[in-house]
Amino acid sequence: MQDLDELYQLILQRKANPKEGSYTDYLFTKGLDKILKKVGEESTEVVVAAKNDSDDEFVYEVADLAYHVLVLMAERGISTDQVKKELADREGLMSKTKERRDIKDL
Numbered sequence: 001m002q003d004l005d006e007l008y009q010l011i012l013q014r015k016a017n018p019k020e021g022s023y024t025d026y027l028f029t030k031g032l033d034k035i036l037k038k039v040g041e042e043s044t045e046v047v048v049a050a051k052n053d054s055d056d057e058f059v060y061e062v063a064d065l066a067y068h069v070l071v072l073m074a075e076r077g078i079s080t081d082q083v084k085k086e087l088a089d090r091e092g093l094m095s096k097t098k099e100r101r102d103i104k105d106l
């Protein structure tokens with residue numbers, strides 16, 4: 001069982017200690033442009049899979065995209081905690097916006 005935080009930590013470990021035969025290491029060695037290309041490709045694959053009937057294929061492509069986004073975050077030096085904080089801040093902001101919308105709709 002591997003959650004996104006554990007996967008991110010493993011990706012950071014690969015960045016700090018390159019491992020022979022590791023695909024993550026291969027991406028870091030190739031650099032930012034290669035990682036961006038993969039994120040672009042995997043995003044398109046998610047869009048295509050979402051239009052098809054297979055949930056398994058869709059889940060597979062979302063997992064591929066999640067992995068490549070985590071590699072991109074590690075390359076850019078952004079932690080999962082920073083994204084979680086952004087989402088948490090947004091939660092407060094969104095509920096305030098909703099309150100304002102509800103008041104306007106009265």
Ligand SMILES: N=c1c2ncn([C@@H]3O[C@H](COP(=O)(O)OP(=O)(O)OP(=O)(O)O)[C@@H](O)[C@H]3O)c2ncn1[C@@H]1O[C@H](COP(=O)(O)O)[C@@H](O)[C@H]1O
Pocket residue numbers: 002007010011014019021022023024025038063064067
């Ligand atoms: N979650 C993933 C993961 N998801 C996708 N991929 C790789 O992403 C690639 C996507 O397939 P593509 O056909 O698009 O790419 P490709 O033809 O293999 O490679 P390119 O030449 O296009 O770059 C595959 O090679 C997958 O193995 C992943 N590689 C590694 N992980 C995890 O990352 C961790 C570290 O793994 P290693 O880096 O292999 O040690 C482990 O927990 C792994 O499970």
